[in-house]
Amino acid sequence: xxxxxxxxxxxxxxxxxxxxAIKIFKENGFNNSSVLKIADVVGxxxxxxxxxxxxxxxxxxxxxxxxxxxxxxxxxxxxxxYDDIEKKIEIFIxxxxxxxxxxxxxxxxxxxxxxxxxxxxxxFYDKIAKILEDILKEKISNDNVEILxxxxxxxxxxxxxxxxxxxxxxxxxxxxxxxxxxxxxGIDKRGDFKPYLLKEKEFNGDQNKKEFSKKSERTKxxxxxxxxxxxxxxxxxxxxxxxxxxxSKVGIGTIYKYFENKKEILKEVVRFIxxxxxxxxxxxIKDYSxxxxxxxxxxxxxxxxxxxxxxxxxxxxxxxxxxxDTGVWYYKRLAGAYTKRLTEGIEKGIIIDxxxxxxxxxxxxxxxxxxxxEFVFKKNGEIDKNSVFAVLNFIMHGxxxxxxxxxxxxxxxx
Numbered sequence: 001x002x003x004x005x006x007x008x009x010x011x012x013x014x015x016x017x018x019x020x021a022i023k024i025f026k027e028n029g030f031n032n033s034s035v036l037k038i039a040d041v042v043g044x045x046x047x048x049x050x051x052x053x054x055x056x057x058x059x060x061x062x063x064x065x066x067x068x069x070x071x072x073x074x075x076x077x078x079x080x081x082y083d084d085i086e087k088k089i090e091i092f093i094x095x096x097x098x099x100x101x102x103x104x105x106x107x108x109x110x111x112x113x114x115x116x117x118x119x120x121x122x123x124f125y126d127k128i129a130k131i132l133e134d135i136l137k138e139k140i141s142n143d144n145v146e147i148l149x150x151x152x153x154x155x156x157x158x159x160x161x162x163x164x165x166x167x168x169x170x171x172x173x174x175x176x177x178x179x180x181x182x183x184x185x186g187i188d189k190r191g192d193f194k195p196y197l198l199k200e201k202e203f204n205g206d207q208n209k210k211e212f213s214k215k216s217e218r219t220k221x222x223x224x225x226x227x228x229x230x231x232x233x234x235x236x237x238x239x240x241x242x243x244x245x246x247x248s249k250v251g252i253g254t255i256y257k258y259f260e261n262k263k264e265i266l267k268e269v270v271r272f273i274x275x276x277x278x279x280x281x282x283x284x285i286k287d288y289s290x291x292x293x294x295x296x297x298x299x300x301x302x303x304x305x306x307x308x309x310x311x312x313x314x315x316x317x318x319x320x321x322x323x324x325d326t327g328v329w330y331y332k333r334l335a336g337a338y339t340k341r342l343t344e345g346i347e348k349g350i351i352i353d354x355x356x357x358x359x360x361x362x363x364x365x366x367x368x369x370x371x372x373x374e375f376v377f378k379k380n381g382e383i384d385k386n387s388v389f390a391v392l393n394f395i396m397h398g399x400x401x402x403x404x405x406x407x408x409x410x411x412x413x414x
Contacts, residue, residue: 013052017038017042020042021038021063022105024038026105034056035049035050038056057117063106064109067103085136085139088135096156097176101171108165110124115321125372129149132148132149132152140402144387147390148399151369151395152183152399154367155183156362157368159175159358161331163175186397187295188396188397189346189350190349193397195392195393197389201283219254220258222249223250226244228272228273231311235314237322266315266323270326280301281298296396299367299392303367307375331364338360339357342360366394
Protein backbone atom coordinates (compact mmCIF):
# COMPACT_ATOMS: atom_id res chain seq x y z
CA UNK A 1 0.00 0.00 0.00
CA UNK A 2 2.87 2.40 0.80
CA UNK A 3 4.13 2.13 -2.82
CA UNK A 4 0.79 3.23 -4.25
CA UNK A 5 0.87 6.31 -6.50
CA UNK A 6 -1.12 9.31 -5.30
CA UNK A 7 -2.06 12.70 -6.70
CA UNK A 8 0.27 15.62 -6.12
CA UNK A 9 -1.71 16.61 -3.03
CA UNK A 10 -1.74 12.99 -1.89
CA UNK A 11 2.03 12.71 -2.23
CA UNK A 12 2.42 15.88 -0.16
CA UNK A 13 0.20 14.36 2.54
CA UNK A 14 2.21 11.13 2.43
CA UNK A 15 5.43 13.10 2.88
CA UNK A 16 3.95 14.90 5.89
CA UNK A 17 2.96 11.56 7.42
CA UNK A 18 6.51 10.23 6.93
CA UNK A 19 8.12 13.34 8.45
CA UNK A 20 5.72 13.20 11.38
CA ALA A 21 6.45 9.49 11.93
CA ILE A 22 10.21 10.08 11.90
CA LYS A 23 9.78 12.73 14.59
CA ILE A 24 7.50 10.55 16.74
CA PHE A 25 9.61 7.39 16.35
CA LYS A 26 12.73 9.37 17.20
CA GLU A 27 11.21 10.89 20.34
CA ASN A 28 9.34 7.87 21.66
CA GLY A 29 10.72 4.74 20.04
CA PHE A 30 8.62 2.38 17.94
CA ASN A 31 6.74 0.66 20.78
CA ASN A 32 5.72 3.89 22.46
CA SER A 33 4.58 5.57 19.24
CA SER A 34 1.05 5.33 17.88
CA VAL A 35 -0.73 5.89 14.60
CA LEU A 36 -3.09 8.21 16.47
CA LYS A 37 -0.21 10.44 17.57
CA ILE A 38 1.36 10.48 14.10
CA ALA A 39 -1.95 11.34 12.46
CA ASP A 40 -2.63 14.02 15.09
CA VAL A 41 0.65 15.79 14.36
CA VAL A 42 -0.22 15.93 10.66
CA GLY A 43 -3.82 16.92 11.40
CA UNK A 44 -5.36 13.80 9.88
CA UNK A 45 -7.89 11.23 10.98
CA UNK A 46 -6.61 7.70 11.58
CA UNK A 47 -8.70 6.45 8.70
CA UNK A 48 -7.00 8.87 6.32
CA UNK A 49 -3.52 7.71 7.35
CA UNK A 50 -4.50 4.10 6.66
CA UNK A 51 -5.08 5.05 3.02
CA UNK A 52 -1.31 5.51 2.78
CA UNK A 53 0.06 2.85 5.13
CA UNK A 54 -1.48 -0.40 6.38
CA UNK A 55 -0.29 0.07 9.94
CA UNK A 56 2.48 1.51 12.08
CA UNK A 57 4.93 -1.22 11.10
CA UNK A 58 4.27 -0.68 7.39
CA UNK A 59 5.06 3.01 7.86
CA UNK A 60 8.23 2.21 9.81
CA UNK A 61 9.38 -0.30 7.16
CA UNK A 62 8.81 2.23 4.39
CA UNK A 63 10.98 4.85 6.12
CA UNK A 64 13.84 2.40 6.66
CA UNK A 65 13.73 0.95 3.15
CA UNK A 66 13.68 4.42 1.63
CA UNK A 67 16.73 5.34 3.73
CA UNK A 68 18.43 2.11 2.62
CA UNK A 69 17.76 2.65 -1.09
CA UNK A 70 19.01 6.23 -1.05
CA UNK A 71 22.16 5.31 0.89
CA UNK A 72 23.04 2.44 -1.45
CA UNK A 73 22.45 4.58 -4.54
CA UNK A 74 24.63 7.36 -3.17
CA UNK A 75 27.48 5.01 -2.38
CA UNK A 76 27.31 3.20 -5.73
CA UNK A 77 27.10 6.45 -7.70
CA UNK A 78 30.28 7.72 -6.06
CA UNK A 79 32.20 4.45 -6.32
CA UNK A 80 31.92 4.52 -10.12
CA UNK A 81 34.64 7.15 -10.29
CA TYR A 82 37.35 5.01 -8.66
CA ASP A 83 39.26 1.80 -9.40
CA ASP A 84 41.74 1.52 -6.52
CA ILE A 85 40.47 -0.74 -3.70
CA GLU A 86 41.83 1.51 -0.94
CA LYS A 87 40.18 4.57 -2.46
CA LYS A 88 36.92 2.71 -2.97
CA ILE A 89 36.74 1.67 0.66
CA GLU A 90 37.60 5.21 1.76
CA ILE A 91 34.83 6.64 -0.44
CA PHE A 92 32.42 3.97 0.82
CA ILE A 93 33.08 4.95 4.45
CA UNK A 94 33.02 8.70 3.82
CA UNK A 95 29.74 8.53 1.91
CA UNK A 96 28.18 6.27 4.54
CA UNK A 97 29.18 8.60 7.38
CA UNK A 98 28.09 11.73 5.49
CA UNK A 99 24.71 10.20 4.63
CA UNK A 100 24.10 9.18 8.23
CA UNK A 101 25.10 12.66 9.38
CA UNK A 102 22.53 14.15 6.99
CA UNK A 103 19.84 11.69 8.15
CA UNK A 104 20.60 11.24 11.84
CA UNK A 105 17.00 10.91 12.98
CA UNK A 106 16.26 8.13 10.48
CA UNK A 107 19.48 6.27 11.30
CA UNK A 108 18.62 6.53 14.98
CA UNK A 109 15.22 4.91 14.50
CA UNK A 110 16.73 2.37 12.08
CA UNK A 111 18.98 1.03 14.85
CA UNK A 112 15.84 -0.07 16.66
CA UNK A 113 14.93 -2.28 13.68
CA UNK A 114 16.34 -5.44 15.23
CA UNK A 115 13.62 -5.14 17.89
CA UNK A 116 10.89 -4.11 15.42
CA UNK A 117 11.64 -6.18 12.32
CA UNK A 118 14.83 -8.25 12.46
CA UNK A 119 14.53 -9.13 8.77
CA UNK A 120 14.67 -5.43 7.91
CA UNK A 121 17.92 -5.04 9.84
CA UNK A 122 19.41 -8.21 8.33
CA UNK A 123 18.50 -7.20 4.78
CA PHE A 124 19.99 -3.75 5.25
CA TYR A 125 23.37 -5.01 6.41
CA ASP A 126 23.46 -7.79 3.83
CA LYS A 127 22.97 -5.21 1.06
CA ILE A 128 25.59 -2.87 2.51
CA ALA A 129 28.00 -5.80 2.91
CA LYS A 130 27.34 -6.82 -0.72
CA ILE A 131 28.78 -3.50 -1.93
CA LEU A 132 31.96 -4.21 0.02
CA GLU A 133 32.07 -7.83 -1.15
CA ASP A 134 32.05 -6.68 -4.76
CA ILE A 135 34.96 -4.33 -4.02
CA LEU A 136 36.98 -7.02 -2.20
CA LYS A 137 36.39 -9.67 -4.85
CA GLU A 138 38.40 -7.57 -7.27
CA LYS A 139 41.57 -8.26 -5.28
CA ILE A 140 40.86 -11.11 -2.85
CA SER A 141 40.40 -14.64 -4.14
CA ASN A 142 39.14 -15.80 -0.82
CA ASP A 143 36.09 -17.45 0.68
CA ASN A 144 35.95 -14.88 3.48
CA VAL A 145 34.86 -11.73 1.64
CA GLU A 146 31.49 -11.77 3.41
CA ILE A 147 32.96 -11.96 6.92
CA LEU A 148 35.58 -9.36 5.96
CA UNK A 149 32.85 -7.04 4.66
CA UNK A 150 31.01 -7.22 7.97
CA UNK A 151 34.32 -6.58 9.76
CA UNK A 152 34.75 -3.39 7.73
CA UNK A 153 31.20 -2.29 8.61
CA UNK A 154 32.04 -2.86 12.26
CA UNK A 155 35.19 -0.76 11.94
CA UNK A 156 33.15 2.42 11.64
CA UNK A 157 29.87 1.42 13.33
CA UNK A 158 30.67 2.60 16.87
CA UNK A 159 32.67 5.55 15.52
CA UNK A 160 29.40 6.86 14.11
CA UNK A 161 27.49 6.19 17.33
CA UNK A 162 30.08 7.68 19.67
CA UNK A 163 30.98 10.83 17.78
CA UNK A 164 27.85 11.72 15.77
CA UNK A 165 25.25 10.63 18.33
CA UNK A 166 26.60 10.26 21.85
CA UNK A 167 29.07 13.16 21.82
CA UNK A 168 27.60 15.08 18.86
CA UNK A 169 31.02 15.78 17.38
CA UNK A 170 32.44 15.68 13.88
CA UNK A 171 34.15 12.61 12.45
CA UNK A 172 37.14 14.46 11.01
CA UNK A 173 39.81 13.31 8.57
CA UNK A 174 42.10 12.17 11.38
CA UNK A 175 39.47 9.73 12.61
CA UNK A 176 38.70 8.43 9.11
CA UNK A 177 42.42 8.00 8.46
CA UNK A 178 42.71 6.00 11.68
CA UNK A 179 39.79 3.77 10.65
CA UNK A 180 41.35 3.12 7.23
CA UNK A 181 44.77 2.44 8.72
CA UNK A 182 43.21 -0.18 10.99
CA UNK A 183 41.17 -1.72 8.15
CA UNK A 184 44.22 -2.22 5.93
CA UNK A 185 46.96 -2.86 8.50
CA GLY A 186 45.29 -4.27 11.60
CA ILE A 187 46.61 -3.66 15.11
CA ASP A 188 49.86 -5.66 15.04
CA LYS A 189 52.62 -3.09 14.57
CA ARG A 190 55.35 -5.75 14.51
CA GLY A 191 53.48 -7.80 11.94
CA ASP A 192 54.65 -11.17 13.27
CA PHE A 193 51.67 -12.28 15.36
CA LYS A 194 49.94 -15.47 14.22
CA PRO A 195 46.34 -15.79 15.43
CA TYR A 196 45.26 -19.04 17.04
CA LEU A 197 41.94 -20.42 18.23
CA LEU A 198 41.07 -21.23 21.82
CA LYS A 199 38.78 -23.92 23.11
CA GLU A 200 35.60 -22.74 24.76
CA LYS A 201 35.95 -22.39 28.51
CA GLU A 202 33.32 -23.27 31.08
CA PHE A 203 31.11 -20.42 32.19
CA ASN A 204 27.79 -20.69 33.98
CA GLY A 205 26.74 -17.15 33.16
CA ASP A 206 26.74 -16.21 36.81
CA GLN A 207 30.32 -15.46 37.74
CA ASN A 208 29.05 -12.45 39.67
CA LYS A 209 27.11 -14.56 42.11
CA LYS A 210 27.69 -13.71 45.75
CA GLU A 211 26.72 -15.31 48.99
CA PHE A 212 24.26 -12.87 50.50
CA SER A 213 23.90 -12.94 54.24
CA LYS A 214 20.88 -10.68 54.45
CA LYS A 215 17.47 -11.76 53.24
CA SER A 216 16.91 -8.31 51.67
CA GLU A 217 20.03 -8.69 49.52
CA ARG A 218 19.03 -12.18 48.43
CA THR A 219 15.57 -10.92 47.47
CA LYS A 220 17.04 -8.10 45.38
CA UNK A 221 19.30 -10.55 43.59
CA UNK A 222 16.34 -12.83 42.80
CA UNK A 223 14.42 -9.86 41.34
CA UNK A 224 17.37 -8.89 39.15
CA UNK A 225 17.88 -12.47 37.93
CA UNK A 226 14.20 -12.81 37.11
CA UNK A 227 14.19 -9.46 35.31
CA UNK A 228 17.23 -10.39 33.25
CA UNK A 229 15.57 -13.63 32.21
CA UNK A 230 12.33 -11.90 31.19
CA UNK A 231 13.98 -8.91 29.46
CA UNK A 232 16.15 -11.31 27.48
CA UNK A 233 13.28 -13.56 26.44
CA UNK A 234 10.45 -11.08 25.87
CA UNK A 235 12.18 -7.73 25.59
CA UNK A 236 11.93 -4.84 28.05
CA UNK A 237 8.80 -3.30 26.58
CA UNK A 238 6.88 -6.58 26.65
CA UNK A 239 7.79 -7.36 30.26
CA UNK A 240 5.54 -6.11 33.05
CA UNK A 241 6.32 -5.57 36.72
CA UNK A 242 3.63 -8.12 37.60
CA UNK A 243 5.51 -10.78 35.61
CA UNK A 244 8.77 -9.95 37.35
CA UNK A 245 7.02 -10.29 40.71
CA UNK A 246 5.46 -13.62 39.72
CA UNK A 247 8.73 -15.14 38.47
CA SER A 248 10.57 -13.76 41.53
CA LYS A 249 7.83 -15.19 43.78
CA VAL A 250 7.38 -11.88 45.59
CA GLY A 251 4.61 -9.33 45.76
CA ILE A 252 4.53 -6.29 43.47
CA GLY A 253 4.98 -4.11 46.54
CA THR A 254 8.25 -5.89 47.27
CA ILE A 255 9.53 -4.97 43.79
CA TYR A 256 8.89 -1.29 44.49
CA LYS A 257 10.62 -1.59 47.84
CA TYR A 258 13.90 -2.16 45.98
CA PHE A 259 13.32 -0.31 42.71
CA GLU A 260 11.50 2.91 41.92
CA ASN A 261 10.29 1.59 38.56
CA LYS A 262 11.04 -0.91 35.78
CA LYS A 263 13.65 1.40 34.24
CA GLU A 264 15.67 1.31 37.46
CA ILE A 265 15.64 -2.49 37.30
CA LEU A 266 16.96 -2.29 33.72
CA LYS A 267 19.83 -0.04 34.81
CA GLU A 268 20.92 -2.53 37.48
CA VAL A 269 20.65 -5.45 35.06
CA VAL A 270 22.85 -3.65 32.49
CA ARG A 271 25.48 -2.96 35.15
CA PHE A 272 25.46 -6.63 36.07
CA ILE A 273 25.89 -7.61 32.40
CA UNK A 274 28.81 -5.20 32.02
CA UNK A 275 30.64 -6.85 34.88
CA UNK A 276 29.71 -10.31 33.64
CA UNK A 277 31.30 -9.59 30.25
CA UNK A 278 34.50 -8.36 31.88
CA UNK A 279 34.63 -11.35 34.23
CA UNK A 280 34.10 -13.83 31.43
CA UNK A 281 36.68 -12.17 29.18
CA UNK A 282 39.16 -12.31 32.03
CA UNK A 283 38.88 -16.11 32.09
CA UNK A 284 40.41 -16.10 28.60
CA ILE A 285 42.94 -13.27 28.84
CA LYS A 286 44.25 -13.51 32.41
CA ASP A 287 47.35 -15.55 31.49
CA TYR A 288 48.55 -13.19 28.72
CA SER A 289 50.64 -10.02 28.84
CA UNK A 290 51.14 -9.30 25.11
CA UNK A 291 48.28 -7.06 23.97
CA UNK A 292 47.98 -9.06 20.75
CA UNK A 293 47.42 -12.29 22.67
CA UNK A 294 44.85 -10.47 24.78
CA UNK A 295 42.96 -9.25 21.69
CA UNK A 296 43.17 -12.69 20.10
CA UNK A 297 41.68 -14.29 23.22
CA UNK A 298 39.27 -11.48 24.06
CA UNK A 299 37.49 -11.59 20.73
CA UNK A 300 36.96 -15.32 21.02
CA UNK A 301 35.62 -14.87 24.54
CA UNK A 302 33.12 -12.33 23.21
CA UNK A 303 31.96 -14.69 20.44
CA UNK A 304 31.52 -17.56 22.89
CA UNK A 305 29.61 -15.29 25.25
CA UNK A 306 27.45 -14.05 22.38
CA UNK A 307 26.69 -17.63 21.37
CA UNK A 308 25.70 -18.80 24.85
CA UNK A 309 24.31 -15.64 26.43
CA UNK A 310 23.21 -13.54 23.46
CA UNK A 311 20.07 -12.52 25.35
CA UNK A 312 22.25 -10.38 27.61
CA UNK A 313 23.63 -8.43 24.69
CA UNK A 314 20.09 -7.97 23.43
CA UNK A 315 19.18 -6.38 26.77
CA UNK A 316 22.11 -3.96 26.47
CA UNK A 317 21.16 -3.06 22.90
CA UNK A 318 17.52 -2.49 23.82
CA UNK A 319 18.52 -0.35 26.80
CA UNK A 320 19.79 2.30 24.35
CA UNK A 321 16.21 2.90 23.25
CA UNK A 322 14.70 2.75 26.72
CA UNK A 323 17.20 4.82 28.66
CA UNK A 324 19.92 6.28 26.46
CA ASP A 325 22.24 7.10 29.35
CA THR A 326 22.28 3.47 30.49
CA GLY A 327 23.14 2.12 27.03
CA VAL A 328 25.79 4.76 26.44
CA TRP A 329 27.27 4.14 29.91
CA TYR A 330 27.73 0.45 29.07
CA TYR A 331 29.70 1.08 25.88
CA LYS A 332 31.67 4.05 27.15
CA ARG A 333 32.76 2.14 30.24
CA LEU A 334 34.11 -0.62 28.01
CA ALA A 335 35.69 1.86 25.58
CA GLY A 336 37.37 3.84 28.35
CA ALA A 337 39.18 0.80 29.76
CA TYR A 338 39.89 -0.47 26.24
CA THR A 339 41.46 2.84 25.17
CA LYS A 340 43.74 2.81 28.21
CA ARG A 341 45.01 -0.71 27.46
CA LEU A 342 45.51 0.02 23.75
CA THR A 343 47.46 3.16 24.63
CA GLU A 344 49.80 1.03 26.74
CA GLY A 345 50.25 -1.33 23.77
CA ILE A 346 51.02 1.60 21.47
CA GLU A 347 53.61 2.94 23.91
CA LYS A 348 55.28 -0.49 24.02
CA GLY A 349 55.51 -0.58 20.24
CA ILE A 350 53.19 -3.59 19.98
CA ILE A 351 49.99 -1.92 18.73
CA ILE A 352 49.76 0.23 15.61
CA ASP A 353 50.17 3.93 16.36
CA UNK A 354 46.76 5.44 15.64
CA UNK A 355 44.17 7.26 17.74
CA UNK A 356 43.58 4.72 20.56
CA UNK A 357 40.02 5.85 21.25
CA UNK A 358 39.09 5.44 17.59
CA UNK A 359 40.80 2.05 17.58
CA UNK A 360 38.89 0.93 20.67
CA UNK A 361 35.55 1.77 19.05
CA UNK A 362 36.61 0.12 15.79
CA UNK A 363 37.49 -3.11 17.58
CA UNK A 364 34.27 -3.03 19.60
CA UNK A 365 32.38 -2.49 16.36
CA UNK A 366 33.96 -5.49 14.67
CA UNK A 367 32.91 -7.68 17.59
CA UNK A 368 29.41 -6.22 17.49
CA UNK A 369 28.74 -6.64 13.77
CA UNK A 370 30.20 -10.15 13.58
CA UNK A 371 28.17 -11.10 16.64
CA UNK A 372 25.01 -9.68 15.07
CA UNK A 373 25.69 -11.42 11.76
CA GLU A 374 26.40 -14.84 13.19
CA PHE A 375 24.24 -15.03 16.31
CA VAL A 376 21.34 -12.58 15.86
CA PHE A 377 20.60 -12.51 12.13
CA LYS A 378 20.90 -16.29 11.94
CA LYS A 379 18.55 -18.57 13.82
CA ASN A 380 20.50 -20.88 16.10
CA GLY A 381 23.63 -19.08 14.94
CA GLU A 382 27.04 -20.68 15.13
CA ILE A 383 30.22 -19.07 13.82
CA ASP A 384 32.54 -21.54 12.12
CA LYS A 385 36.24 -21.73 12.96
CA ASN A 386 37.37 -20.52 9.54
CA SER A 387 35.32 -17.35 9.95
CA VAL A 388 36.68 -16.72 13.45
CA PHE A 389 40.21 -17.20 12.12
CA ALA A 390 39.52 -14.76 9.26
CA VAL A 391 38.25 -12.13 11.73
CA LEU A 392 41.31 -12.59 13.95
CA ASN A 393 43.61 -12.18 10.94
CA PHE A 394 41.72 -9.06 9.92
CA ILE A 395 42.08 -7.62 13.42
CA MET A 396 45.79 -8.36 13.58
CA HIS A 397 46.88 -7.65 10.01
CA GLY A 398 43.98 -5.96 8.22
CA UNK A 399 42.97 -6.47 4.62
CA UNK A 400 46.61 -6.45 3.54
CA UNK A 401 46.89 -9.97 4.95
CA UNK A 402 44.29 -11.12 2.44
CA UNK A 403 45.33 -8.85 -0.42
CA UNK A 404 48.84 -10.25 -0.33
CA UNK A 405 48.22 -13.89 0.53
CA UNK A 406 44.80 -14.45 -0.96
CA UNK A 407 44.16 -17.39 1.38
CA UNK A 408 44.10 -17.88 5.10
CA UNK A 409 46.70 -20.03 6.73
CA UNK A 410 45.42 -23.17 8.44
CA UNK A 411 44.10 -22.29 11.87
CA UNK A 412 45.35 -24.11 14.94
CA UNK A 413 43.76 -24.54 18.36
CA UNK A 414 45.32 -24.48 21.80
